[in-house]
Amino acid sequence: MATRAFRTVLATAALALSTSAVAAADGAVNIYSARHYPQDEKLFSEFTERTGIEVNTLSGGSDALIQRIKTEGRNTPADVLVTVDAGRLWRAEQAGILSNVNSERLSERLPASVRHPEGAWFGFSRRMRLIFYSKEHYDAPPVTTYEGLADDKLAGEVCIRSSGNVYNQSLLASLIAHHGAEKAETWAAGVVDNFAREPQGGDTDQIAGVAAGVCGVAVANHYYYLRMLEKNPDLAEKVGVIFPNQDGRGVHANVSGAAVVKHGPNRQNAVRFLAFLASDFAQRYFPAGNNEYPVVADAGITEDLEAFKELGSVKIDDVNVALYGEHQPQAQKIFDRVGWK
Ligand SMILES: [Fe+2]
Numbered sequence: 003m004a005t006r007a008f009r010t011v012l013a014t015a016a017l018a019l020s021t022s023a024v025a026a027a028d029g030a031v032n033i034y035s036a037r038h039y040p041q042d043e044k045l046f047s048e049f050t051e052r053t054g055i056e057v058n059t060l061s062g063g064s065d066a067l068i069q070r071i072k073t074e075g076r077n078t079p080a081d082v083l084v085t086v087d088a089g090r091l092w093r094a095e096q097a098g099i100l101s102n103v104n105s106e107r108l109s110e111r112l113p114a115s116v117r118h119p120e121g122a123w124f125g126f127s128r129r130m131r132l133i134f135y136s137k138e139h140y141d142a143p144p145v146t147t148y149e150g151l152a153d154d155k156l157a158g159e160v161c162i163r164s165s166g167n168v169y170n171q172s173l174l175a176s177l178i179a180h181h182g183a184e185k186a187e188t189w190a191a192g193v194v195d196n197f198a199r200e201p202q203g204g205d206t207d208q209i210a211g212v213a214a215g216v217c218g219v220a221v222a223n224h225y226y227y228l229r230m231l232e233k234n235p236d237l238a239e240k241v242g243v244i245f246p247n248q249d250g251r252g253v254h255a256n257v258s259g260a261a262v263v264k265h266g267p268n269r270q271n272a273v274r275f276l277a278f279l280a281s282d283f284a285q286r287y288f289p290a291g292n293n294e295y296p297v298v299a300d301a302g303i304t305e306d307l308e309a310f311k312e313l314g315s316v317k318i319d320d321v322n323v324a325l326y327g328e329h330q331p332q333a334q335k336i337f338d339r340v341g342w343k
Pocket residue numbers: 223
């Protein structure tokens with residue numbers, strides 16, 4: 003009960019939060035999280051059950067939480083930051099608010115591709131950026147790779163959201179990592195030439211554009227399609243799913259991840275929480291909130307993902323996702339140069 007009440011205090015008191023009171027709390031871990039799913043409660047209570055460490059949470063947008071930790075400085079109550087996309091984890095690292103963790107358990111449990119090389123942060127679930135196509139428009143998938151999105155034959159067909167979105171920054175960063183900046187820029191210019199419309203809306207709107215016949219193909223993260231499948235199966239029926247680059251490096255995957263905050267008051271508990279996120283138990287619940295994929299191979303996937311698996315294979319690009327962050331500034335410049343709004 004105490005935990006729940008405290009959680010409410012943290013969530014509502016916002017900037018009036020008494021940091022000293024939080025820092026003094028014994029046997030606690032304070033988590034600033036950009037993810038909010040019902041399954042998270044189950045995760046936190048299991049962690050408390052196993053360790054006796056109380057979990058306090060504060061929810062917010064990624065960039066706002068990063069800024070807040072920065073502003074709180076040495077007085078921050080935050081022990082752990084949870085956020086989505088390696089690009090955002092990179093931003094947190096650049097903001098100087100994270101502390102490297104050297105953990106044998108995390109190195110053993112998590113594939114190297116989802117971990118920051120020096121332990122600044124760790125990915126605990128995967129999300130795939132996929133291509134969708136109109137089944138009414140095409141008898142067969144018109145493209146099989148991200149590279150193909152720049153092909154002339156897709157002129158006027160491609161829907162994808164704006165370049166201000168971190169998912170696209172990470173996607174372009176991955177193309178820089180694989181092909182170099184020059185080819186990545188040619189690609190980005192080719193995609194802009196193929197736009198069906200000016201970038202608008204979120205990932206769901208891109209898939210909806212395909213269903214409505216506005217776009218021949220669209221790019222979006224896999225879980226948005228699963229949401230449409232559940233909420234609006236008639237629309238989803240009109241949309242075909244493409245798992246790109248299966249004959250090559252594999253699909254572009256990003257992570258939801260967590261990091262230990264540099265000035266957090268309960269460092270040991272924070273490291274224990276991260277280790278817990280790599281456990282079999284947590285690997286079932288952490289990804290499930292958003293139908294993401296566990297990073298620990300044999301953890302099992304949600305029923306929705308089981309069904310999704312029938313649509314295609316999921317060979318995943320195993321480039322280290324830290325590169326998505328490193329190449330982000332260059333990706334943004336390329337987007338600006340090629341006029342990808
Ligand atoms: Fe998302």
